[in-house]
Amino acid sequence: MTGTALDRRLQFQQAIARFLQERRDAKLEKLQADDPKRNELIAQFVPETWLDDAARRVGQIQAVTHSLKAIHPDARGSNLYRPPDQLPVRSEIGSHCLGQDFAGDVVGNAAALDVYKFLRVVVDERSLLDWMLAGDVDLKAAMSPVSAVAEAWTEAFVGLVQPRGAVATHTRGKQLFWLTGGNAADDAGFHLLAPLYASSLAHAVYLSIQETRFGELAKAARQAKREQLPHDDGYADYPNLAVQKLGGTKPQNISQLNSERRGDNYLLASLPPRWKSEAVKPPLGIESVFPRFARRDEVRRSLRALALFLASNPDPTMETRDRVDELIDAIAEELASFAAELHQALTPGWSADDRCVLPEEECLWLDPERGDPERADSDPDFHGRWLRMEWPEKIGKRFGNWLNSRLDEKLPVGSVEQRQWSRMLLLDEEWAGQLHEQRSRLNAPHYIPTRGAS
Incomplete structure (x- = not known):
């Protein structure tokens, strides 16, 4: 026997001895010094005795990479041991991605798991089980000087990764x-x-x-x-x-x-993606922003409440008027907030885009900074039309028409109501305050034309 073989045999023997000593000492610590079981326990961990017992008990466990008990603890079907290099390579993430450095698992009698821990002892960067599967002669010699015994033990240990009987499922397993x-109606498919x-x-x-x-x-x-x-x-x-x-x-x-x-x-969370769109997009390719405004949650709630209230045919009292004013004010305030969001989020001049097909009054309302004289890219003609302040009245009319169209599905509303809605918008405190702030900043007249809304 060469010096190298002697060294490897000794290396294996030392690794086995350390494993058994650690387990033995851990158990001895739990016994009193005069406990008669101490000698019996020490005898159990003599290498030849423990290895012989382990070779017998290894049949109670099985090495696996894919187990059934995790599907259901009472399932009794087949488990599989398929190292990553035995699996087909796919583009999806799976067990084939683990490579050589993967953790094998063990199922079976929990009382025999110490055998698996023994087989996982690493010597020269490989586990004892790997060396046994490779038929390493030095490891066999380290386990027993009797070759027949060493062969029998090795065969028993490597059986840990071998299939057990015919492949079978179980009623507790999933199917x-x-x-x-191509035909889901064909049972043979x-x-x-x-x-x-x-x-x-x-x-x-x-x-x-x-x-x-x-x-x-x-x-x-x-x-x-x-x-x-x-x-x-x-x-x-x-x-x-x-x-x-x-x-x-x-x-x-x-x-x-x-x-x-x-x-x-x-x-891991198995959920459909939650796409996050831009917070505010320019209203391009649409003929009016009011349908987009109508999709806001608060607007939908207020519209629904207003329609239900008016449909109840309330008495013409002060309470009725106050309730209607409250709901219209909520919608008007939401419209002012909608405009403010566009003012703050969009780059001035967006309404000059060829894709913008909004009516001019909506462009003047929603893109006021486009004509700001202090901007290098100011649009003087646009600013001049903005300064004439004819557009707020038109926005009021559009608001009244839009609100009528939303109520007309359930209520007989007409021109009288349309003028009332328009007037209420133009006199709304938040709407008016927003316009006053813009006029001060852009040196516009400090009044809101309401000729057609009165």
Whole structure:
């Protein structure tokens, strides 16, 4: 035997001895110094004795990458051990992305999980199980000088990753009928799938999220953000993250990795995207902004309340008038807010775009800064039309016509009501205040024409 072989054999023996000593000492600490069970326990952890017992018990557990018990704890069907390099490569994220550094899982009798922990002992960057699967002769010699015994133990241990019997599902497992043909009415055009839990992938996701949420680098980056300080590294958040608990108070009954996670399994949010449009878009390609204004929540509520109130045929009293004024004022104030949003959010001059087909009075109302003489790109003609102050009366009429059109579905409204709505808008305090502020800024006359609205 060469020196290299002797060194490797000794390396394996030392790794096995350390594992057994750590487990033995942990159990001895729980016993009194004069407890007669101490000698019995020490005898159990003699390498030859423990390995022989472990080779017998390994049949009670199975190494898996895809397990059934996570689907339902009482399921008794097949589990699969499919390392990433045995899976087809796809563009979607899956277990095939894990590479060689993946965590295998174990299911079966939780009392035998110590055997799996033994097989996960790493020597020279590979686990004992990997060396056994490779048929390493030095490891066999380290386990027993009797080759037949070492072979028998190795065969038993590598059986951990072998399929157990015929592939079968269980009534407690899930099943999906997947359409493979083109006709959903043809029962023969379906393939029955029995999905398994991708345990190794779930564990990798869990570890990644844990590091992102609680790792030292992530903590430092979050602290820097709170203190508004620069930081070399960023951090990630997982909105709407859910935690699924598997196994209840006994997560080891599901699998070894599930036990290591204390039963925690992260579920990423599976939601349709929530598109965020620009807060305010220029009203291009539409003939009036009033239909767009009508979609505002407060406008819809006030319109509905006004229609229902008028449809109730209230008595012509002061209370009735006050209620109508209150609802019209709410709509008028919302219209002033709508205009203010466009004034503040849009670049002055947007109404000069060829795509703008709004009537001139709406352009003058909603894009007043387009003619501001202090702007380098001022439009003098537009400013002159704005200064003549003929457009507020026209906006009042358009408002009255629009409000009539919304009420006409349920109420007999006409020109009298239209003039009343127009007048109420032009005299509304918020609407009038907004116009006065603009006139002061743009040196316009300080009055609001209401000839046609009276």
